[in-house]
Structures are given as C-alpha cells and as structure tokens.
Amino acid sequence: xxxxxxxxxxxxxxxxxxxxxxxxxxxxxxxxxxxxxxxxxxxxxxxxxxxxxxxxxxxxxxxxxxxxxxxxxxxxxxxxxxxxxxxxxxxxxxxxxxxxxxxxxxxxxxxxxxxxxxxxxxxxxxxxxxxxxxxxxxxxxxxxxxxxxxxxxxxxxxxxxxxxxxxxxxxxxxxxxxxxxxxxxxxxxxxxxxxxxxxxxxxxxxxxxxxxxxxxxxxxxxxxxxxxxxxxxxxxxxxxxxxxxxxxxxxxxxxxxxxxxxxxxxxxxxxxxxxxxxxxxxxxxxxxxxxxxxxxxxxxxxxxxxxxxxxxxxxx
Amino acid sequence: xxxxxxxxxxxxxxxxxxxxxxxxxxxxxxxxxxxxxxxxxxxxxxxxxxxxxxxxxxxxxxxxxxxxxxxxxxxxxxxxxxxxxxxxxxxxxxxxxxxxxxxxxxxxxxxxxxxxxxxxxxxxxxxxxxxxxxxxxxxxxxxxxxxxxxxxxxxxxxxxxxxxxxxxxxxxxxxxxxxxxxxxxxxxxxxxxxxxxxxxxxxxxxxxxxxxxxxxxxxxxxxxxxxxxxxxxxxxxxxxxxxxxxxxxxxxxxxxxxxxxxxxxxxxxxxxxxxxxxxxxxxxxxxxxxxxxxxxxxxxxxxxxxxxxxxxxxxx
Numbered sequence: 001x002x003x004x005x006x007x008x009x010x011x012x013x014x015x016x017x018x019x020x021x022x023x024x025x026x027x028x029x030x031x032x033x034x035x036x037x038x039x040x041x042x043x044x045x046x047x048x049x050x051x052x053x054x055x056x057x058x059x060x061x062x063x064x065x066x067x068x069x070x071x072x073x074x075x076x077x078x079x080x081x082x083x084x085x086x087x088x089x090x091x092x093x094x095x096x097x098x099x100x101x102x103x104x105x106x107x108x109x110x111x112x113x114x115x116x117x118x119x120x121x122x123x124x125x126x127x128x129x130x131x132x133x134x135x136x137x138x139x140x141x142x143x144x145x146x147x148x149x150x151x152x153x154x155x156x157x158x159x160x161x162x163x164x165x166x167x168x169x170x171x172x173x174x175x176x177x178x179x180x181x182x183x184x185x186x187x188x189x190x191x192x193x194x195x196x197x198x199x200x201x202x203x204x205x206x207x208x209x210x211x212x213x214x215x216x217x218x219x220x221x222x223x224x225x226x227x228x229x230x231x232x233x234x235x236x237x238x239x240x241x242x243x244x245x246x247x248x249x250x251x252x253x254x255x256x257x258x259x260x261x262x263x264x265x266x267x268x269x270x271x272x273x274x275x276x277x278x279x280x281x282x283x284x285x286x287x288x289x290x291x292x293x294x295x296x297x298x299x300x301x302x303x304x305x306x307x308x309x310x311x312x313x314x315x316x
Numbered sequence: 317x318x319x320x321x322x323x324x325x326x327x328x329x330x331x332x333x334x335x336x337x338x339x340x341x342x343x344x345x346x347x348x349x350x351x352x353x354x355x356x357x358x359x360x361x362x363x364x365x366x367x368x369x370x371x372x373x374x375x376x377x378x379x380x381x382x383x384x385x386x387x388x389x390x391x392x393x394x395x396x397x398x399x400x401x402x403x404x405x406x407x408x409x410x411x412x413x414x415x416x417x418x419x420x421x422x423x424x425x426x427x428x429x430x431x432x433x434x435x436x437x438x439x440x441x442x443x444x445x446x447x448x449x450x451x452x453x454x455x456x457x458x459x460x461x462x463x464x465x466x467x468x469x470x471x472x473x474x475x476x477x478x479x480x481x482x483x484x485x486x487x488x489x490x491x492x493x494x495x496x497x498x499x500x501x502x503x504x505x506x507x508x509x510x511x512x513x514x515x516x517x518x519x520x521x522x523x524x525x526x527x528x529x530x531x532x533x534x535x536x537x538x539x540x541x542x543x544x545x546x547x548x549x550x551x552x553x554x555x556x557x558x559x560x561x562x563x564x565x566x567x568x569x570x571x572x573x574x575x576x577x578x579x580x581x582x583x584x585x586x587x588x589x590x591x592x593x594x595x596x597x598x599x600x601x602x603x604x605x606x607x608x609x610x611x612x613x614x615x616x617x618x619x620x621x622x623x624x625x626x627x628x629x630x631x632x
Contacts, residue, residue: 041416041417041420042416042419042420042423043416072388072390072409074388074390074409074410074413075391075409075410075412075413075416078409078410078412078413078414079413079416079417081413081438082413082414082417082435082438083437083438084417084420093388093390093391093394093409094390094391094394096391096394096412097390097391097394097395097397097398098394098398100357100358100359100391100395101357101395101398101400103358104357104358104400107358119398121399122397122398122399
C-alpha cells in the first residue's frame with residue numbers, strides 16, 4: 001500500500017505516527033509544509049518538517065508537541081546576553097544543531113529536499129519526508145495594530161503575537177512561482193490514496209495545495225481528510241484565527257468545503273459533528289481526539305479504511 | 317599612556333590581563349591574530365580574538381585557557397549524532413552563540429573589526445580589541461604523513477594532530493594581499509610604545525607582522541617583547557614545533573633575532589636565560605612564569621617600565 005499524506009506540524013505529525021502504526025507495511029510519503037520556514041540567527045529553521053521528523057524519529061518533546069525532548073537553552077541564553085534576538089522563538093541547543101547542519105548543507109548548494117533526506121538518515125522516521133517545494137514560499141500575515149497595517153512573517157503572528165491580533169489576510173508569498181520538490185508528484189501518482197491529517201487547513205494543507213501542480217496531481221486520487229475542527233473549535237493550535245482571516249467559518253463542514261469541490265472524497269469528522277453534510281463528500285463521524293497512541297492509530301486506520309472503500313467504489 | 321599590544325591566544329590573553337591590572341588607566345589597543353580563524357559548521361570561528369575577549373571579559377575557562385567557563389556541549393553532541401564533523405574542534409554551546417552572532421553579522425556585510433567591536437560591547441574587555449586585518453589570512457602548515465605531503469589548515473595541525481607531525485613549512489596565506497584593519501595603524505602611531513606578549517612568535521606575532529604596513533608602523537615605535545621561551549622550551553603551547561618548522565632554534569635569543577633587526581628595543585627574558593645577549597636589544601632577565609594574577613601583572617609592569625625607560629633614552 002502506498003500512501004501520500006500532506007502535513008503541517010504538531011497535529012499532522014501525531015496523526016502520521018498513528019498512520020505508521022496502523023499501516024506498518026505501507027510506503028508512506030509525507031509532503032511537508034515549508035511556508036512556516038524562517039531564517040533565525042542566519043540559520044534556516046523548518047518548524048513543520050522538524051516536528052514531523054522529531055515526532056516520528058522519537059526525538060520530540062511530547063508535552064509541548066514541538067522541539068526536542070531533554071532540550072537545553074544555553075545558546076539562546078547566550079544570544080540573549082549578546083542582545084541578539086528574536087527571543088520569542090524558542091530554539092533549544094539540540095534543535096540548533098539541526099538548523100546548523102541544514103544551513104551548512106543549503107549553503108553548500110544542496111536543495112532542501114536533499115537536506116531533509118540527509119537529516120532523516122539520522123532520525124529514520126519510517127516515512128519518506130519531502131518538503132512541498134525546494135523553492136522559497138513564505139506565509140505572510142497582514143495585521144493591523146498600533147504600528148499600522150503591515151505584513152509580518154507567519155511565525156511572528158503565530159508565535160510572537162500568539163495570533164492575538166486579527167489577521168486581515170494570509171498569503172503564501174512565492175507559492176505561485178514555486179514547483180513541487182523532486183519526488184512529490186511521482187509519489188502522488190504512485191499512491192493508492194492521499195490523506196489530509198488534521199493539520200491547519202489554511203497555513204499547512206492550504207499552503208501545500210498552493211504549490212502549482214500538487215492540487216492537480218492529488219485531485220486525480222482518492223482523498224480522505226481528517227477534520228482539524230471538532231464541534232466548532234480547533235483540536236489544537238489556533239486554526240480558527242486562520243480560518244477567520246480568510247473568511248471561513250470554523251466548522252468541520254466549512255473546512256471540507258474550503259478544500260474545494262472535486263478534491264475531498266471522504267471526510268472524517270468527530271461524533272460531535274455527526275450532522276455535517278458536504279455535497280460530493282462522504283462524511284463519516286467517529287471519535288477524533290488523538291488522546292493517545294492507540295486512539296490516534298485507530299483514527300488513521302479509519303482514514304485508511306474509508307480511502308480504500310471509496311477507492312474501490314470509484315473503480316467499480 | 318597609550319599602549320598597543322599584538323596578541324595571539326592564551327599566552328597573550330593572560331599577559332593582557334596582567335597589563336590591564338598593571339596599567340588600569342592606560343588606553344590599551346590589542347591587535348589580534350586572525351590567521352588561526354576557521355570556518356566550522358558554516359560558522360566563522362576566531363579562536364585568538366575570542367580567547368582575548370573571554371579572558372579579559374571574565375568568561376574564559378581558566379583551567380584550559382580557551383573556551384567558556386561552565387560550558388556545555390549539547391550542540392556538538394547533536395552534530396555528532398548527525399555524523400557531521402569535525403569532532404576534533406571543541407566548540408561548546410556558549411561558544412557557538414558567539415560564532416552564530418559573528419557569522420550572522422559577517423553575512424550581513426559587517427567587517428570582522430566591526431563584528432569584534434560589537435561582541436566586545438558585551439564582554440567589555442577593558443581594551444580595544446581589533447583584528448589585525450578584515451581580510452582573510454589563513455595560516456597553512458605543510459606536513460608529510462602517510463597521506464603524502466600536503467598543506468593543512470593551522471588548526472588541523474595544531475588541534476587535530478597536536479603538532480605531532482613535523483611541519484615542513486608554515487605560511488600565512490593571503491597575508492601579502494591583506495591590509496591592516498581600520499584603526500590598527502592609527503593606534504600604533506598614537507601609542508607611547510608597543511608590546512609583544514609571550515605569544516607564539518611564528519603563528520601569532522609573526523602572522524600579525526606579515527600584514528603589510530603593521531611591521532613598518534610599529535618599527536617606528538619603542539617595542540618591548542616578553543619571551544615566550546624559558547630555558548629553551550615554550551612556556552605553554554607548542555611554539556617549539558612552529559620555530560623548528562621555520563628553522564629557528566627554540567631559545568629566547570633566537571626568537572628575539574627572529575623578530576628582526578630594528579624591531580625589538582627591549583626583551584624580557586626569564587632568569588633562566590639571563591645570559592642571553594641580542595645585538596641592539598636591551599635584554600632584561602626576571603621571573604617570567606605567569607603563575608598567578610600578581611606575577612603576571614608584575615611581568616606586565618616590568619615590560620611597561622622597560623618600554624618607558626627605553627623610550628625616554630631614545631628621546632634624550
């Protein structure tokens with residue numbers, strides 16, 4: 001069985017861990033969001049790719065969902081002593097090493113996809129992790145505060161401001177000119193089906209879909225998504241702030257419709273959203289809280305089952 | 317009183333601490349060696365500048381003489397887990413922050429002299445520390461081992477090989493085309509005298525003197541040096557291996573002669589070398605072991621006294 005999953009950070013990574021457990025023999029290709037990537041201290045940081053890599057590789061800080069377990073913050077403290085910021089982005093010492101290796105390889109001329117593969121040589125995530133693109137795509141958020149109306153990097157809005165200032169709009173800058181990273185389209189073409197984990201529909205899945213070629217390639221496949229919204233609220237994170245920014249209601253139905261007609265075939269919603277109906281989409285309610293490894297794996301299994309069911313229905 | 321001192325790493329830094337204590341009111345400009353600088357993990361490392369900065373700024377690891385006190389090595393350990401080396405250069409987490417700040421500033425277009433000034437804003441070394449040049453000068457060592465005859469970076473010979481393979485020659489690559497960093501020549505011109513701390517005469521003082529313009533500028537001044545050789549052996553480090561490489565005997569006399577006629581005016585040697593005579597140089601024996609702060613300060617005071625004595629003799 002060959003599966004392609006698009007993924008953002010924490011929610012996506014946890015779902016993928018369940019997916020790997022549910023289908024240990026499957027060949028899983030993860031197309032990771034890079035719109036959140038940011039250069040800090042001259043180093044290239046890829047928060048979503050790293051969260052997937054650390055989570056599946058056993059190095060994640062389980063409580064916070066991102067960053068490394070047993071992390072220390074000596075470098076950050078020292079940078080602070082030099083008066084060098086930003087201080088709002090919590091890079092730990094172990095994490096710094098990842099960014100140092102990545103930056104050194106990028107400066108040597110390797111593409112992000114090759115760098116990610118090299119980093120995964122250590123982490124052995126059990127999936128093939130490919131960035132959505134080797135080109136620079138950066139999610140910017142237009143906000144308006146006492147400094148006036150201005151565009152800030154997604155991380156500044158998300159991490160520094162904790163999305164407390166309303167986003168007027170969100171744009172994946174550079175997406176239109178980007179091309180999928182090597183292997184992405186081939187993996188989709190070879191896949192039995194495509195899954196959308198409960199990642200942020202705007203700044204994770206939405207950004208990946210904004211890379212020309214990816215949406216068309218996956219549209220030809222059976223696609224099953226897992227709703228990141230339960231009973232009108234995000235399972236985690238601040239997806240509601242992103243949805244509001246683009247004028248979409250925070251509901252399992254609205255997210256399915258956001259992905260657009262002809263894309264989703266199946267949609268797993270929580271039992272709390274059992275009444276959701278989406279034209280042309282097979283909506284199935286079940287418990288969606290990824291509270292532990294077993295329940296997460298069961299959710300992934302339900303997504304696989306629905307995808308296989310819809311796929312064989314399409315074929316017959 | 318205005319003093320210029322040329323300096324390498326550990327020996328120079330310790331002497332400078334004594335100098336600052338002996339002449340707290342003096343305006344001290346330190347011209348630092350950058351021939352040992354190396355790029356590691358994509359970061360620019362300046363071992364001698366940092367040793368001076370950390371030593372005078374109270375951040376040095378006193379026992380080893382280089383690196384930071386209370387240092388941790390998480391980043392290095394993680395880089396090792398990625399299989400990324402070299403592992404023979406011991407960069408600690410606190411030290412990494414310095415190199416991250418430096419590299420970021422260099423990449424932003426600042427010159428090394430401006431970067432060094434910015435780093436010193438934090439360390440407040442009590443001296444003005446200027447790199448000998450903003451240009452890239454790199455000390456290379458020609459060695460011959462089972463891999464044949466080849467040139468290696470000074471640090472590879474010094475740190476990785478611990479100078480265990482004889483050096484056939486030593487060259488400051490790029491020195492001929494380099495120019496003194498802004499402020500170096502002016503500081504020398506304004507100085508009452510120039511001091512050579514007991515730094516390595518070949519790869520520290522010698523490299524600084526190889527920057528065109530510096531030797532000529534200081535030659536017009538009263539210069540007093542402190543011998544790094546006591547009784548035919550280096551006080552610390554492996555200066556003998558460097559001297560042998562350039563065909564110079566390891567003795568207090570030979571080092572004074574190496575600096576060339578017309579450069580040194582005074583030469584402090586250890587009591588063990590009381591019989592040393594150097595034509596045209598006023599040689600004064602005294603205890604030269606920098607065993608603690610007080611003895612180091614007394615050595616610096618002796619150098620100041622000799623410089624002032626020789627200067628007033630020249631003037632009269």
